[in-house]
Amino acid sequence: MTTSAPHPTYVILGSGGHTAEMCRLTQALLQQQDSQQVEKYQPIRLILASSDSTSERQFRQALPLESQAEFVKVPRSRSVGQSWLSTIFTSLWALLWSCYLVWRDRPQLILCNGPGTCVPFCYAAYLWRLLGRLPSHSRIVFVESFCRVETLSLSGRLLLPLADLFVVHWPALATRYADKKNLRYFGRIL
């Protein structure tokens, strides 16, 4: 086993409201008391859609100054209003990109919340971990969108089977999926 570059934390951003939610969660992770814990999550790599022009600035303002964050822009699986046929191709392209990035960086943790961009990344991470490219302790954490009170989002439904930790914000969802061991409800966290 080579001791190459440390395994980064991937934080996957969407746009708008999703970014604000993710800022809060990442902040909480990086501003916890125990600095050794904080160190474990470095370096941070932020993945955002190539069409997203505002999330980067928003996120830079929210992060602690000393954290080493790098921003990576990736193609979107599907833009709003795109036809389903062309979605197949753009999704494949996004999946290839995700597979490449995850293979290259070997992230130890993928933290994401809702936007479609995260789906191919999580599948790629799951696949590469199975195939031994990612360390076996690497983990996928999905936080459902705050606005999902009673039903899961499409991303959520796609990722529930493979996330190591799947967080919901509201009791109705916690009750509904009480049989899922990876699904957790901590009360209101935002």
Added chain:
Amino acid sequence: MHLNSVYITVGTTKFDALISAVTSEPVLKALQNRKCTRLLIQHGNSQPLTDEETLLISKNYGIQIEQYKFRPNIEDIKSADLIIGHAGAGTCMDILNNRKHGLIVINDTLMDNHQLELAKQLASENYLYYCKVSDLDAQLTSLDFKALKPYETQPENLKKFVSAINELMSH
């Protein structure tokens, strides 16, 4: 309670019914009764009011109207006494995080609007109010915004989330 400055926001798309409702006579009258003197409208892709209309409203109701399509709106949120908006999660969160009085107006032309779930949940916990477009004037007349609870974050829950991730990563 006085609502001097009211901010209307439709979010990233459009919401024609909301724009025409807030500029209808009954709603303007209700706003006037609540001492509204300034109406800021983020109209997105809906049509803005014409200059004649804003002049007329200013003359008849003493309400100054300012409108724009899109812009970073944190200052607009902060300076408002009441925010009337669509059920978008972003708008709901802006209202809550800035401890503002909020009235969410439901866009019933959007089918299967899951965002409605959030507005309903938050209303059931008394953090904001919601209503249909057609009830806007009645609601503005009768609602007691002082009865709303200020939104508090719950850092201990967030700590539990962080601990869960720490534990997950302790290999």
